[in-house]
Amino acid sequence: MANFPCPCCLVPQEELHSLSKEFTLRTTATMKQVYENALVARNKTEQENLLKSFGLHLTENFFWSLSHLDPYRSYTYDVLHCDDLGKWGKHLYPLLLQVLQERGYKGRFAQNMASMPPWSGLKHFPHVTTSDYTDGQSYYDILKYRLMAGLHCTTEERISRLNGYIKKYECFCMKITKEHGKKFDFPKQHACVHLIDDLREKGTTNHHTTRLGEGFHQELARIDENQEAIALIQMRVDQSDRARRALAEEQSSETSDPTDEGNEFDPDQHWSCGSSTKWTTSRVIEDEMKGDRRYDKFDAKICWHHCLYLTYQSLEDWTERRDILQCNRSFHGHLRHDFVLVNTTDSTDLPCAHLYDLFTCKSLDGKKHDIALVSMLKHSSWKPNTLWDGCRVYEEPKESQLVFMKYFIRGAYMSPGFDSGKQNVTYLVDTSDYDMFLRARN
Numbered sequence: 257m258a259n260f261p262c263p264c265c266l267v268p269q270e271e272l273h274s275l276s277k278e279f280t281l282r283t284t285a286t287m288k289q290v291y292e293n294a295l296v297a298r299n300k301t302e303q304e305n306l307l308k309s310f311g312l313h314l315t316e317n318f319f320w321s322l323s324h325l326d327p328y329r330s331y332t333y334d335v336l337h338c339d340d341l342g343k344w345g346k347h348l349y350p351l352l353l354q355v356l357q358e359r360g361y362k363g364r365f366a367q368n369m370a371s372m373p374p375w376s377g378l379k380h381f382p383h384v385t386t387s388d389y390t391d392g393q394s395y396y397d398i399l400k401y402r403l404m405a406g407l408h409c410t411t412e413e414r415i416s417r418l419n420g421y422i423k424k425y426e427c428f429c430m431k432i433t434k435e436h437g438k439k440f441d442f443p444k445q446h447a448c449v450h451l452i453d454d455l456r457e458k459g460t461t462n463h464h465t466t467r468l469g470e471g472f473h474q475e476l477a478r479i480d481e482n483q484e485a486i487a488l489i490q491m492r493v494d495q496s497d498r499a500r501r502a503l504a505e506e507q508s509s510e511t512s513d514p515t516d517e518g519n520e521f522d523p524d525q526h527w528s529c530g531s532s533t534k535w536t537t538s539r540v541i542e543d544e545m546k547g548d549r550r551y552d553k554f555d556a557k558i559c560w561h562h563c564l565y566l567t568y569q570s571l572e573d574w575t576e577r578r579d580i581l582q583c584n585r586s587f588h589g590h591l592r593h594d595f596v597l598v599n600t601t602d603s604t605d606l607p608c609a610h611l612y613d614l615f616t617c618k619s620l621d622g623k624k625h626d627i628a629l630v631s632m633l634k635h636s637s638w639k640p641n642t643l644w645d646g647c648r649v650y651e652e653p654k655e656s657q658l659v660f661m662k663y664f665i666r667g668a669y670m671s672p673g674f675d676s677g678k679q680n681v682t683y684l685v686d687t688s689d690y691d692m693f694l695r696a697r698n
């Protein structure tokens with residue numbers, strides 16, 4: 257409630273909404289001077305007025321006495337309180353619900369959110385508008401809007417893009433103020449002003465987040481140590497398992513059963529199959545899928561899988577990530593066919609396919625080939641009412657194709673094209689994670 261509420265700078269209360277202006281930064285020297293001037297003020301009123309014009313109390317700051325330390329620079333942007341719980345959870349999301357309510361769309365919004373397909377790691381919201389979500393993670397899952405601020409690895413190019421987003425965000429906020437009377441003069445809005453400097457001085461926001469739980473930080477070191485030990489043990493167990501399997505395979509190469517092979521990774525390939533059947537003939541699959549034209553004329557020795565583990569290098573920080581893709585007519589009792597990005601030679605923007613089935617086929621020379629039955633999506637001419645930057649709408653044709661799994665890049669989370677009036681229209685959720693966000697060049 258102070259006239260100058262920012263711990264870093266001297267932004268006046270009524271300017272908190274302004275994200276492109278620069279404000280004088282606080283320093284130990286200047287703040288100490290104000291305190292000393294206040295001590296020798298002629299009377300109480302003059303003293304109060306002086307302190308108020310800097311948002312201070314008549315209290316000596318203990319941190320001033322420590323050398324090599326500037327308490328005003330230690331205050332740091334926190335995505336949990338500033339964004340997830342703050343701007344979004346406390347301000348924009350309630351306004352969004354209010355606007356949807358006024359226009360009679362709240363029910364439809366809840367319905368659409370409940371109809372979103374499942375995706376590994378994503379929270380599902382069966383009653384999004386009636387439940388009270390108080391944790392930051394829920395708000396983050398509802399709208400992963402602040403991806404660029406949360407990247408675990410950044411570059412000058414990414415910082416300059418973030419700068420552009422902040423400017424854009426400010427414009428949208430001005431529009432919201434104009435159309436809905438919403439004021440943005442609160443400290444968490446202003447925090448954006450310091451975000452870029454914080455990234456340069458202190459590294460990416462994951463290094464100074466409170467998302468892990470404020471009391472949890474001391475626990476982290478011990479957990480890290482335990483995980484390291486577990487990883488080492490796991491590695492030894494895996495090595496021993498591999499050696500044992502290699503020996504067993506040598507002894508009976510023909511009778512080997514893929515279901516016993518688990519999800520073992522071939523170091524030369526970036527995917528591996530799971531939930532597999534025993535080796536069978538194409539006849540069995542054809543019979544089981546009778547009536548589905550996509551399965552006509554199979555002819556090979558085939559093993560069927562219902563799950564695909566796909567590893568890829570993340571564009572965010574170049575570490576290895578893994579998507580678990582389901583291709584299952586009864587995944588926890590529900591039909592689930594995930595989507596995948598495919599490396600094709602044509603110039604389609606982010607080629608995407610709907611996975612219908614996963615097979616390993618044995619050719620006559622005994623070689624195994626991992627193949628998927630997919631529908632390659634085409635870009636659709638349908639557009640939603642509100643077009644957003646990088647909006648990619650796809651349409652699924654009836655025909656299917658066989659594609660080698662080696663051409664798969666990573667999984668893709670797709671949303672049904674609600675209100676398109678067509679069953680086969682989907683759009684890419686490019687905010688599903690950091691890698692996808694960067695891949696979609698947003």
Ligand SMILES: [Zn+2]
Binds near residue numbers: 263446449
């Ligand atoms: Zn400030």
